Amino acid sequence: MAEMAFTTKGLTKVYGTGRSAVHALRGVDLEIPKGEIVVLLGPSGSGKSTLLNIIGGLDRSTDGVAAFQEQNLTDMSDRELTKYRRQYVGFVFQFYNLMPSLTAHENVELVTEIADDPMDPDEALAMVGLKERVDHFPAQMSGGEQQRVAIARAVAKNPTVLFCDEPTGALDSKTGKSVLNVLRDVNQTLGATVLIVTHAASQAQMADRVIHFADGNIRQVVKNEHKLTPEEIEW
Numbered sequence: 318m319a320e321m322a323f324t325t326k327g328l329t330k331v332y333g334t335g336r337s338a339v340h341a342l343r344g345v346d347l348e349i350p351k352g353e354i355v356v357l358l359g360p361s362g363s364g365k366s367t368l369l370n371i372i373g374g375l376d377r378s379t380d381g382v383a384a385f386q387e388q389n390l391t392d393m394s395d396r397e398l399t400k401y402r403r404q405y406v407g408f409v410f411q412f413y414n415l416m417p418s419l420t421a422h423e424n425v426e427l428v429t430e431i432a433d434d435p436m437d438p439d440e441a442l443a444m445v446g447l448k449e450r451v452d453h454f455p456a457q458m459s460g461g462e463q464q465r466v467a468i469a470r471a472v473a474k475n476p477t478v479l480f481c482d483e484p485t486g487a488l489d490s491k492t493g494k495s496v497l498n499v500l501r502d503v504n505q506t507l508g509a510t511v512l513i514v515t516h517a518a519s520q521a522q523m524a525d526r527v528i529h530f531a532d533g534n535i536r537q538v539v540k541n542e543h544k545l546t547p548e549e550i551e552w
């Protein structure tokens with residue numbers, strides 16, 4: 318049987334209380350095998366980011382269990398969750414969150430300084446095709462290049478899992494494809510499990526597994542028999 322990167326059982330998240338309570342996750346049961354590319358699709362507000370934040374150790378569930386490999390995330394103290402994120406998790410967001418006053422190299426270096434087993438920042442930047450741009454500042458780069466710096470920053474800590482919340486949301490489709498190619502490379506060369514939340518449904522064609530969310534729960538999980546490359550996908 319495949320080893321699991323993540324399992325959840327009855328995972329529940331309620332924001333607020335009483336009449337203003339929002340049920341963001343309603344008892345999610347999920348298994349994500351190690352080493353896969355998984356795409357999460359679903360309408361706005363269906364709970365995709367909430368799930369990502371909980372299994373990424375950024376937020377806590379209200380009820381249920383979430384585990385990373387053999388470790389129960391729902392039992393962890395704040396300090397343990399921080400350690401989990403540092404050691405295993407890389408994040409890529411829609412807006413790249415780079416420090417404007419630092420070069421590409423320095424932005425990546427910030428993260429490698431606190432990681433256990435980091436890559437050399439310039440090696441990570443070479444991996445995303447930015448070898449020649451290491452000394453450039455974010456303002457000197459295009460959106461796609463900035464997103465690749467953000468991916469290099471996430472990858473440089475040698476993460477076991479890479480969480481990407483709308484990584485191509487702010488990019489045109491040509492630039493988006495180069496970003497998806499980088500994510501595919503990270504999956505193939507580092508063996509990292511990659512989770513991508515997207516509104517571009519066609520991007521599901523590059524995934525091993527597609528999870529369809531609706532109203533705080535999983536509606537359907539589809540395994541792709543024939544994956545496409547990012548170049549073959551249109552959105």
Ligand SMILES: Nc1ncnc2c1ncn2[C@@H]1O[C@H](COP(=O)(O)OP(=O)(O)OP(=O)(O)O)[C@@H](O)[C@H]1O
Nearest residue numbers: 332333339341359360361362363364365366367368
């Ligand atoms: N901090 C919060 N406080 C209160 N409600 C929240 C909070 N964060 C999210 N929610 C609510 O929880 C529900 C799920 O939100 P979530 O962001 O997980 O959805 P999503 O599927 O990622 O949506 P989108 O595709 O728009 O990003 C929504 O109704 C949202 O308004």
